[in-house]
Amino acid sequence: MSDFMDFLRHKYAYVARGEFKPGTFDDAKTLFDRAVATYHQGFEGAYLLQEPGTDRGIAVIFWDNQEDMEANHNETLEAILNEMSHLFAKAPETAFYEVSSEIQKHEPVEA
Numbered sequence: 193m194s195d196f197m198d199f200l201r202h203k204y205a206y207v208a209r210g211e212f213k214p215g216t217f218d219d220a221k222t223l224f225d226r227a228v229a230t231y232h233q234g235f236e237g238a239y240l241l242q243e244p245g246t247d248r249g250i251a252v253i254f255w256d257n258q259e260d261m262e263a264n265h266n267e268t269l270e271a272i273l274n275e276m277s278h279l280f281a282k283a284p285e286t287a288f289y290e291v292s293s294e295i296q297k298h299e300p301v302e303a
Contacts, residue, residue: 203236203291204255210284212247223276224251230269234260247281258288 212220221240228238236254243249255261 203294204257204261205289205291206251206253206255206261206286207289208251208284208286210249210251211281212249212279213281214247216279217242217247217249220249220276220279223272223279227269227272227276228253230266230272231264233263235264254291261288 221242224238224240228235231238231253234256236256238251238253241250241252253261
């Protein structure tokens with residue numbers, strides 16, 4: 193029965209879309225990696241996407257639930273986010289989503 197209940201449980205995604213000041217994306221990536229390294233309980237994975245040839249990007253961080261995301265907010269994370277804030281050209285747009293569909297790559301079946 194727990195497999196069925198796990199199937200019914202959805203992940204959640206915190207999404208931030210932003211643009212960094214020219215030439216600062218690599219610095220922002222380093223800080224993003226440091227911030228994500230502080231996450232533990234309920235953390236399911238993260239992606240940082242960069243639009244090629246620009247300093248625009250999208251961060252997607254997966255969580256079991258919003259409460260776990262909030263519980264992972266601590267002084268270390270706050271210091272990293274403060275360090276990152278001056279790199280943004282303007283404040284990022286953020287939202288929290290329920291993952292309604294997840295499709296993973298399947299290995300080919302041998303005949």
